[in-house]
Structure formats: structure tokens, C-alpha cells
Amino acid sequence: MDEATLREKSVDxxxxxxxxxxxxxxxxxxTGARVDEIARRAGVxxxxxxYHVGDKRDLYEEVVRSIIGKSAERIEEEIRQEDSPExxxxxxxxxxxxxxxxxxxxxxxxxxxxxxxxxxLPRAAVEGVARVVSLLSGILDEGVRKGVFRPVNPFLVHxxxxxxxxxxxxxxxxxxxxxxxxxxVRRMAPELAGSIAGDVEAMVxxxxxx
Amino acid sequence: MDEATLREKSVDxxxxxxxxxxxxxxxxxxTGARVDEIARRAGVxxxxxxYHVGDKRDLYEEVVRSIIGKSAERIEEEIRQEDSPExxxxxxxxxxxxxxxxxxxxxxxxxxxxxxxxxxLPRAAVEGVARVVSLLSGILDEGVRKGVFRPVNPFLVHxxxxxxxxxxxxxxxxxxxxxxxxxxVRRMAPELAGSIAGDVEAMVxxxxxx
DNA sequence: TCAGTTAGACCAACCGGTTAGTTTTTCCTC
DNA sequence: GAGGAAAAACTAACCGGTTGGTCTAACTGA
Numbered sequence: 001m002d003e004a005t006l007r008e009k010s011v012d013x014x015x016x017x018x019x020x021x022x023x024x025x026x027x028x029x030x031t032g033a034r035v036d037e038i039a040r041r042a043g044v045x046x047x048x049x050x051y052h053v054g055d056k057r058d059l060y061e062e063v064v065r066s067i068i069g070k071s072a073e074r075i076e077e078e079i080r081q082e083d084s085p086e087x088x089x090x091x092x093x094x095x096x097x098x099x100x101x102x103x104x105x106x107x108x109x110x111x112x113x114x115x116x117x118x119x120x121l122p123r124a125a126v127e128g129v130a131r132v133v134s135l136l137s138g139i140l141d142e143g144v145r146k147g148v149f150r151p152v153n154p155f156l157v158h159x160x161x162x163x164x165x166x167x168x169x170x171x172x173x174x175x176x177x178x179x180x181x182x183x184x185v186r187r188m189a190p191e192l193a194g195s196i197a198g199d200v201e202a203m204v205x206x207x208x209x210x
Numbered sequence: 211m212d213e214a215t216l217r218e219k220s221v222d223x224x225x226x227x228x229x230x231x232x233x234x235x236x237x238x239x240x241t242g243a244r245v246d247e248i249a250r251r252a253g254v255x256x257x258x259x260x261y262h263v264g265d266k267r268d269l270y271e272e273v274v275r276s277i278i279g280k281s282a283e284r285i286e287e288e289i290r291q292e293d294s295p296e297x298x299x300x301x302x303x304x305x306x307x308x309x310x311x312x313x314x315x316x317x318x319x320x321x322x323x324x325x326x327x328x329x330x331l332p333r334a335a336v337e338g339v340a341r342v343v344s345l346l347s348g349i350l351d352e353g354v355r356k357g358v359f360r361p362v363n364p365f366l367v368h369x370x371x372x373x374x375x376x377x378x379x380x381x382x383x384x385x386x387x388x389x390x391x392x393x394x395v396r397r398m399a400p401e402l403a404g405s406i407a408g409d410v411e412a413m414v415x416x417x418x419x420x
Numbered sequence: 421t422c423a424g425t426t427a428g429a430c431c432a433a434c435c436g437g438t439t440a441g442t443t444t445t446t447c448c449t450c
Numbered sequence: 451g452a453g454g455a456a457a458a459a460c461t462a463a464c465c466g467g468t469t470g471g472t473c474t475a476a477c478t479g480a
Contacts, residue, residue, distance in 0.1 A: 111321045
């Protein structure tokens with residue numbers, strides 16, 4: 001193996017470790033996660049975790065940082081300047097939904113993180129959310145200026161959208177298991193895109209449109 | 211001490227234990243919570259937890275049950291038969307907000323509970339939520355029949371309301387600490403009632419009203 | 421030679437849970 | 451109401467399994 005291949009192999013190992021760690025942390029939370037379990041799922045010896053990444057806390061922070069960092073960027077990328085405010089809002093909402101659909105480990109980790117007051121929440125993550133909210137704020141402002149939206153608190157809108165999406169994602173297993181709930185609720189798809197994302201979009205738009 | 215005083219003293223001890231347990235579970239989650247810490251905060255010997263309540267799991271289930279159980283009842287109680295659908299909806303929303311304001315340990319516990327797929331969620335808790343949703347479902351149905359609401363998925367509505375409230379509650383410490391976010395977001399009150407509850411109410415009603 | 425890797429033994433600290441024994445309260449009896 | 455047994459409440463110390471983390475010795479492929 002030449003140097004490049006070697007580095008690649010090593011990068012691959014680190015990635016496997018982080019992916020496994022993300023999974024286990026998502027399932028069990030920080031204290032509930034077992035380092036041995038992470039090593040097992042990554043298919044590496046436990047010593048490799050400490051060799052490549054560091055201790056349990058380092059592992060966790062790395063996971064949180066890498067997962068949440070991506071989200072904001074993706075949303076910003078797709079919004080084109082010439083779109084109408086309503087179209088921009090749709091893109092914001094759909095990209096956000098897609099991000100959650102694509103990263104199933106994100107909602108549980110975020111939720112637990114928030115539940116513990118976000119003490120270990122990397123600054124990058126907080127900034128990511130702040131950027132999304134300020135992006136949304138710009139969209140709503142533009143809508144107000146153009147006379148298509150009524151003035152509303154952007155933070156509140158994001159809270160409703162994000163809250164609904166995250167809670168929806170995360171209640172999927174409970175809904176499936178629960179017996180005494182209506183069949184139509186039980187059968188709701190676990191994905192946001194193509195199912196409830198559209199309904200949320202319609203409801204929120206009806207609420208903010210003039 | 212006569213019998214009444216003793217029973218009261220014992221009840222008091224159990225209450226102190228449960229209150230301390232709720233606190234610690236809210237801060238650290240089930241696996242993160244330390245039984246010794248709960249005992250310390252309750253000001254009792256650790257063995258007393260086992261003597262009065264049971265093991266860690268029993269402690270936890272008792273906490274979750276007592277907290278979530280109340281919520282559904284309270285909402286049901288306050289909705290009078292003669293109210294209009296819109297008024298009923300307002301009561302549902304305000305009572306829910308008030309419950310979260312009054313029980314600050316509830317949002318973090320619920321979030322962590324959901325984050326772990328509700329594996330340890332006592333049946334009573336799931337039933338509580340189901341009851342709230344079916345209550346809301348009845349309100350919305352009635353509204354549709356009377357021609358004041360358009361048909362919407364009640365589960366979705368609850369998800370948006372509950373999601374927004376819970377996430378709002380739980381992001382309070384992060385909002386306070388974050389530096390690069392707008393001042394008006396940072397200064398938003400931690401309470402729901404009297405602050406964002408009214409805005410959420412207005413937005414959702416605008417979305418579902420004919 | 422050397423970074424990356426493995427198997428696996430090992431350890432100290434932690435933590436849930438128990439136990440043996442003590443104090444306090446209740447309750448019965450004379 | 452004195453006495454004393456029984457029950458309830460409580461404590462300090464301990465136990466044993468778990469778990470994060472370390473270490474050694476050996477192997478691999480470039």
C-alpha cells in the first residue's frame with residue numbers, strides 16, 4: 001500500500017468508527033452507549049478507538065459536530081436568489097425534512113442533547129441552527145416586503161416545523177408499537193418527505209400567507 | 211406521633227424521593243442518573259429508595275407515570291361540553307402549555323424517552339398521549355361537522371403544537387447561552403403561557419379555520 | 421522499518437442493589 | 451399508663467457485576 005492508500009484505509013477506519021459511534025449514541029445516549037459495542041459494530045479492536053479518535057467523550061463530540069454541521073450548509077446551497085418567497089420557504093422546509101430523513105441518527109442525538117441543556121453541544125452545531133433560523137428569517141421578511149406573508153416570528157415558525165418533524169421522526173417506533181391508537185396514525189410512513197412534510201408545508205403556508 | 215402524622219411523614223419521604231428522582235432523571239436521563247445522587251438530593255439513605263419505591267426502574271416508571279398521567283386528565287377536565295370547537299381547541303392548547311410550564315422536568319424526560327424509541331415508556335404514558343390526541347381529534351371533527359374547521363390530521367396538529375412547545379422549552383438554556391443569535395430570540399421568556407403559546411394558537415387556528 | 425491492526429488480559433472506579441443491624445413508632449395487654 | 455413485643459423506618463457498610471480505559475505481545479503489508 002502506498003501512502004495515499006494507507007491514509008485512505010485509515011480514514012475509512014475512522015469513518016467506520018464514527019458511523020458506529022453515531023448509531024450507538026443515537027440508540028442509547030451518551031451514558032447508555034457502551035464503548036465495546038461501538039468497537040464491535042465498527043469491526044475494530046477497542047484500542048483502535050482510542051488510537052484514532054480518543055476517549056468516549058471525544059468520540060461523542062466528533063459525532064455531534066460532524067452530523068449537525070452538514071445540515072445548515074445543505075439548506076443554504078439549494079435556495080436560489082430568483083425564487084419567490086413561497087418557493088424559498090418550500091425549499092427550506094423540504095431540505096430540512098430531507099436532511100432528517102437522510103440522517104436517522106440526528107433526531108435522537110439532537111433531542112437528547114437538548115434534553116441535557118446542550119451542555120456538550122459544540123458551538124458549530126448551535127451556529128448551524130442559528131444560520132437556518134436567520135435564513136428563514138430572511139425568507140419571511142422578503143415575503144412581508146413583497147406583501148405575500150404576514151409578519152410572524154421566524155424562530156417560532158422554525159420551532160413548529162422542526163419540532164413537528166423531529167418529534168414525528170422519533171415517535172415512529174412508539175406509534176408502531178402502540179395498540180390503542182387509530183390505525184391511520186399507526187400506518188403513517190416513517191419518512192417525512194412524501195408523507196407529512198407536505199401537510200406541514202400546507203398548514204404553515206396557510207398560517208403565514210396573507 | 212399518631213398514625214396520621216406518621217403516614218404523612220412517610221408520604222412526605224416518598225414524595226421527596228420522587229421529586230428528587232424526577233429532577234435527576236430530567237437532568238441526566240435514565241442511564242445517566244445515579245441512584246446515590248437521587249438519594250442524596252432526597253436527603254434519605256439509599257436503601258430507603260428500595261424500601262419505599264423499588265429499584266431504579268420502578269423509580270423511573272413512577273416518575274413518568276405520575277407526570278404524564280396528570281396531563282391528560284387535566285386537559286379533559288377543563289373542556290366543557292358547551293364550548294365551541296374553537297374555544298375547546300384553545301383550552302386544549304393552553305392546558306397543554308400550562309402543564310409543561312408547571313412541570314419543567316417533563317419536556318426533557320419526554321424527549322429522552324422518545325429519543326430512545328420509548329422502549330422504557332410506561333404504558334400509562336403512551337395511553338396518556340393517545341388520550342390527548344383522541345380528545346383533540348374529537349374537537350377537530352366537531353369543528354369540521356359544524357363547518358368551522360377544515361379537515362386536518364389531528365395527530366399532525368398535535369405534533370406541531372407539542373413539538374413546538376417541547377422543543378421551545380428545552381432549547382431555553384441553549385438560547386440563553388448562545389451569543390450569535392438575535393437579541394429578540396435570546397430574550398424570549400422560558401414560559402409558554404403568556405409568550406409563544408398565544409402565537410402558536412393564532413398560527414394553528416389560522417391554518418385550520420375555514 | 422513502521423503505521424495500523426488484533427486478541428485479549430487486566431485494572432480501578434463506579435454503581436445498582438443488598439444486608440445485617442439499629443432506632444422509632446405502634447399497638448396490645450395487664 | 452407501664453411495659454414490651456411487633457412492625458415500620460432507617461443506617462452504614464458491603465458486594466459483585468459492569469465498564470471505561472490501558473497495556474502487552476504479536477501480526478500485516480507496503
